Amino acid sequence: MRKSSLDAVFQLAQQDERVIFLGSDLGVGTLQAFRDTFPERFFMEGIAEQNLIGMAAGLAMEGFIPYVNTIASFLTRRCLEQITIDVCLHHLPVRLIGNGGGLVYAPLGPTHLATDDLALMRAQPHMTVLAPCDALQMRACMAQTLHHPGPIYIRLAKGGDRVVFPETMPVTLGQGITLRPGDQALLITTGVMAQRALEAALILEQHHISCGVAHLHTVKPLDDTLICNAARTFPLLVTLEEHSLVGGLGSAVAERLADQGPYPGPRLLRLGLPDCFPHHYGSQEAHLAALGLDAESIARRVALALDTGIGSQP
Amino acid sequence: MRDSTPLLSKPPMLLDERSRRLRLLVLRAMEQGGRGHPGPALSLIEILRVLYDDILRYRPDQPQWPERDRCILSKGHGCLALYALLADKGFFPVEALDTFCRFDSFLGGHPERGKIPGVEASTGSLGHGLSIGVGQALAARLQARSHRVVVVMGDGEINEGSVWEAAMTATKHRLDALTAVVDYNKMQSYGPTREVLDLEPLVDKWRAFGFTTREVDGHDVAALRTTLSTPPEPGRPTAIIAHTVKGKGIPEAEHNPEWHHKSRIPAPLFSAMRQALETP
Structure with a gap:
């Protein structure tokens, strides 16, 4: 998924000379082809993320479309204020690509986990928040980022994630997709929880429980139509995210249901x-x-929830 | 290594008619708005005056003119000085100053790009402007444009580490179109910069970060003209350390941290301050 995302940045750079890549201190050889082809639009600026975001904002103010890439935890937390003020307040087309969303960096410990990135990014006005489920969907989403008017956060997973996105299915930012129909419950996923949800639905099917799976590659703006229709159709909605229960997809859906019903x-x-x-x-x-x-x-x-209504604690 | 303070020992600069008139505009906005950051604005007046009178290329009737020089007031809390200059130059009517900080005003307590013609970046949280300026200077190079980028910062502001990240990057990219101006009034909100977080040796710091450095009396209009119009060294960004007086021109406010931000100034005091500026 990471490779698809960065390869897409290179492709977009070939299409549009406004596209710029900015990294912090990424792995050796990152986007070498981009660097070789467009050295003047390739920036690797060191472990100075605050400055990186400010620079991206300055470039975007002048008409460029900067794609910024570093580890998701540093990208969303270290320079949150630069994202809020320099990028979002100015409503600039800066794209933030966060490596290792969720628990990808589990062996590296809590400093490297991005389990609050969706919450932080979702709270920023103008921000679009993406968490595609696999490399194919990432590619489709990336193609949509070029002409999007405001800032976008793109959460990457580990890579090598099983491909579940139907290649022929169109992607529109802000619109979720149905990966599997069902009757008794709808599993609503983002990021790589899509794969787990599909497997879980298969297991439930063996027990004669019919669950649909809807995938939201866009966490913000939330697909109101999908949630609204689901809320009128299913007695049970289950949100699934590799993210804190504070502020992520589940929170977004709960807010939507609390604010707009149905009641x-x-x-x-x-x-x-x-x-x-x-x-x-x-x-x-x-x-x-x-x-x-x-x-x-x-x-x-x-x-358990279908039988007894028991809560979400494992 | 030495302190960047020798210019302070000179007798204080007297303010000419234009400098006093610009200060009256600051007072006008503050009186109507009922609040503001007078100290940080008054130390800035001559820096911005010379930039807008003599240095920067811009068109008030075409604020987005692509060839304009970019000037970012990174110390956004000094915005009363910027508003005075922008109004004086015709970016918006002077009467708009009377709406400062009001509910429907476009002139807030910190400047916002997109709301105020002539404002290049929304600032207020400190330490953001130089990075944005680095991005704008890189953009100018990529677009083969020749405009300058000037970033005006406060001395307290450069406590922020992000400023020094940006400084390293400006040097790495040899951004000679970029000029950083430090309004060195030596007084931050809590007290003297020397006590809160000493910046000295300030000139040496900027030089060590790869900048061409110049020092100037930030209230000496002629000296500012010379310093700000001196061409940059090719391949090096410039840092101008402007020695200033916080609250310059209002005796109660000079060197006084209590005038960093002020509200509920009694009307008689406004009258006295106005009178002092009108009849020096």
């Missing part, structure tokens, strides 16, 4: 990360399993 509405089960720092290292998968976010745990929790 009474469906039951909402929010599955995500608890509001605490993890005390383990290991793999992303191990963390998801321990937190009840692997496919089997998701299936069990959905079944």
Whole structure:
């Protein structure tokens, strides 16, 4: 997914000379082809993220379309104020590409986890927040970023994620997609939880429980139509995110239902990360399993909610 | 290594009629708005006056003229001085100063791009302007334009680490179109910069970061003209350390941290300040 995203930046740069790449201190060889082809539009500016965002804003003010890439936790937290003021307040077309959204960097510890990035970015006026599920969808989303008028945050996953996005399906920023139909519950996902949700739906199917899966590659703006229709159709909505339960997709859906109904509405089960720092290292998968976010745990929790209405704690 | 303070020992600059008139505009806005940052604005007046009178290329009736020089007031809290200059130059009517900080005004307590003609960047949180200026100077180079980018910063502002990130980047890219001006009034909100977070040796710092450095009395109009119009060294950004007096021109406010931000100034005091400026 990361490769697809950065390759797309190079392709966009070939299409449009306003496209600029800015990195902090990324891995050696990152976007070498871009650097070789357009050295004047390739910037690697060191471990100075605040400055990087300000620079991107200055370039965007003058008509360029900067794509900024660094580790998601640093990108969204270290320079949050620059994102808010320099980019969002000026409503500039800066694209922020965050590596390792969620628990990807689990072995590296809490400093490197981006489990609040969606919340932070969602809270910024004008910001569009994307979390595609696989390389194909990333490519489709990236193509949409060129002419988008405001700032965009793009969350990357680990890479090598199983491709579940139907290649022929069109992508429109702000519009979710249905990955699987169903009757009894709708699993609403973002990022790479799509894969887990599809597996969970299969498991539930074996137990004669019919669950649909809708995927929101755009967390902000939220697809109101999709949520509204789902709320009128399904007795149970389940949000799934590799993100804190504070402020992410589940929060967005809960806000939408609380503000706009329907009243009474469906039951909402929010599955995500608890509001605490993890005390383990290991793999992303191990963390998801321990937190009840692997496919089997998701299936069990959905079944439980359908039977008993029990809450979201694993 | 030495302190950047020798110019302070000179007798204080007397303000000419234009400098006093610009200060009266600052007072006018503050009186109507009921608040403002007088100290940080009054130290800035001559810096902005010389920039807008003698140095910068711009068109008040065409604020987005692509060939204009970019001037970012990074110390956004000094905006009363900028508003006075922009009004004086005709970017907007002088009467608009009377709406300062009001609910429907376009002139807030910190300047906003897009609302105020002539304002290049929304500032207010400190340490942002130089990075934006670096981006604008890089853009000018990519677009083969010849305009200058001037970023005016406060001394307290450059406590922010982001300023020094931007400084390293400006030098890396040999941005000779970029000029950083530090309004060195040596007084931040809490007290003297020397006590809160000492910046000395300030000139040496900028030089060590790769800038061509110049020092000037920031209230000496002729000296500012000479300094600001001196061409940059090719391949090097310029830092101008302008030695100023916080609150310059209002005796109560000079060197006085209590005048960093002020509200509820009694009407008789406004009258006295106005009178002092009108009849020096």
